[in-house]
Amino acid sequence: MLNTLIIQNFVIIDSLNLSFAKGMTALTGETGAGKSILLDALGIILGHRSDVALIRKGCDQAFLSAEFSLSANHPALTLLQEQGIPGSETLMIRRSLANNGKNRALVNDQPVTVTFLRSLGDLLVEVHGQFDRLMDVSSHRRILDDYLDQPNLKNAVRMAYGVWQEAVAAQSQAEERLDHLKRHEDFLRYQLKEIEALSPDEGEEEQLLEKRQSLLGISKLFESVGLAHGCLQQAEVLSALQTAYRSLQKHPAGGNDHIDQATVALEKAWSETTEAMAQLEEILGQVDDQPQQLQRIDDRLHALRAIARKHNVTTTDLPQFYTQLKQDLDDLDQAETRAVELARQTNRCKQEFLAQAQTLSKARTEKALELSAAVMSELPELKLPNAKFSISLTPLEEASWSEQGIDKINFLVAMNKGQDWHPLEKAASGGELARLMLALKAILATRSTVSTIVFDEIDIGVGGAVAAALGQRLSRLAQHMQVLTITHSPQVAATADAHFQVSKEDRGSQVLTNVIQLPLARRHEEIARMLSGEVITDEARAAARSLLARFG
Structure with missing residues (x-):
């Protein structure tokens, strides 16, 4: 209040x-x-x-x-x-x-x-x-449902409708996927074969770019590596170390500490110099093959990127795209089975909604007769002794079903003797509508949770x-x-x-x-x-x- x-x-x-x-x-x-x-x-x-x-x-x-x-x-x-x-x-x-x-x-x-x-x-x-609510036909359902006062029935219909619509959405999505797979099956197989021939690896582009960068870096070392290798080769260092080492080896071990230490040092120098020459030659071998290696890397990168662009994915996503293509083809049979099952489920949900909505419709029909009689009893006192009031419930087309049910609800009146029934909003004058609304509010007063009403x-x-x-x-x-x-x-x-x-x-x-x-x-x-x-x-x-x- x-x-x-x-x-x-x-x-x-x-x-x-x-x-x-x-x-x-x-x-x-x-x-x-x-x-x-x-x-x-x-x-x-x-x-x-x-x-x-x-x-x-x-x-x-x-x-x-x-x-x-x-x-x-x-x-x-x-x-x-x-x-x-x-x-x-x-x-x-x-x-x-x-x-x-x-x-x-x-x-x-x-x-x-x-x-x-x-x-x-x-x-x-x-x-x-003056009569705003009654001019809005959608209010007729709300007024009847207020009089019905069965929130559990309405909630059951609303929930069943929601479940049905979720099933419809799932079925539609499954059917769209099935249709897509069927229409694109040949293309999917072509895509799969094309990518399969390339056989992209996870992270391959990044690895190729790192290797390419490394090859470019090695080429910059060519001059210093070549000079070092040339010095060692031209001076015949390995041969000189080997000759000196073998000369000292002729003396028995333990006869002279200095000779023994020199022998060990020469052996070590010869071994490490041999290793250094091997490493330098490895680098020089890479440098010699660098143009071919770079070309092979560039060709591979170009192939990966071209097929990625062709299929509108990133190069990184190519392996995942390939996996998805295989999955799509594997899913084709399953998708058809799932679509059929979802269609059955949708129909079950629809029948459940329809059952709940029909229960609500039956209750509405009974209460509509009761409310009509209650309004009729109010009309003589409101100086409408010859007026007749009725509530019409007609089935909606399936496309118009909603969480509110399957009923089209309309208030009908015949305001004078001998008149046919007409929709209330078209047949009553302003003053008549005002009195009809007051009659309805008077009847619904004990059911309303609103404690204050304002009439303008x-x-x-x-x-x-x-x-x-x-x-x-x-x-x-x-x-x-x-x-x-x-x-x-x-x-x-x-x-x-x-x-x-x-x-x-x-x-x-x-x-x-x-x-x-x-x-x-x-x-x-x-x-x-x-x-x-x-x-x-x-x-x-x-x-x-x-x-x-x-x-x-």
Whole structure:
């Protein structure tokens, strides 16, 4: 229930602090006084879009807040818990609008997104124009399902539909893959043979580039390696070392320490020089073969890169691409088997959804008859004694099935005797639609989790006995939920438990909206104004007292 509404620096409102109670509250005032501004403010608090143009001229910021009281099992508490926001019997929502665009939304002093605020607002307040909901045919299903009050049935349908659609997606993906494999089987085999002939290795490009770089580096050593090798070769160092070593070997070991040490040193020098010559010759051999080796490496790199480009992969990915080609061909038979199995699974899921949807449809059909009868029982009291109301359920085409089921739901009316049935949104006038909506809301009141409902000029186009009937039905609706109604009808205003007057005040340089709660004497005067207009007559005052005595 809405307890308080605080508005500061909003459009032509300076500062308002309004308190609301249970029951029915009427808001009245002359056209243009600012009643719609109150609704705009409440809408922004509940998550509707805001605009800096709504900030009162000359101010940097506008502040809006509302306090709600919640029952212990109110669904808003669950939503708060899911968001990690502390919840209690009191809920406070604050919004600030700033010229610099730094707007804020707070719930129980915790910052929230406007999207979350809109979800929360939908659980707290319903705002209705004259007949906005009934003109939207999609609302007819929601209204019937609210009356059905079988969330488990709806959840079962929604879950079965989701499983079915997942199966459809998996089947479609499998069939697309199978079709791709079949259409490209010959090409896949050609690709496989082509890459198989090249036989690329993992990391081969990197290895070839390293080897190529090494060969290029070796060529730079050619001069110094060649000089060293030439010196050793031309000086016949190995031959001289070998001759000297063999000469000393003629002396028996141990006869002279110096000769023994010299012999060992010459042997070592000869061995190491031999090794040095071998290494230098190896390098020189590589240098001699370098152009051929480089050409072979370049040719291999060119072949690898060309086939990689041809198949739109990187050279590094060629081995993996080759493996995937083999797997694709191996999978061809398996893909056909999988597609067939997924088709069977999809059909099973579809049949499960259909079974659940038909159960829901049967329950809807039964409740549609019950709701139609309940609405019909309301119509005479709302001055529609000859009107007939019915709910039509027809099967949707399979392409239109959804998580909401398989039913097309439409409200039908015959507003006068002898008329045929027609869709409600095409056959009823504004005043008739307003009364039909009120009848539906009155019936659904005990099932609704929303504790506050706002009617914005639901009585436009009606007067006299019809307006009185609307007022009385609104008053009875207020026994189950808080009702706020913006009205131009004195009959409706007279049935309210509380009455607020919205007016404009001229404060010299500016005109501001003011709202006050009227005591009984002031209610007489306001209702008399609504009856007679600008000049309030004694007859209007007497009629106002009569209305309040009758309905108040």
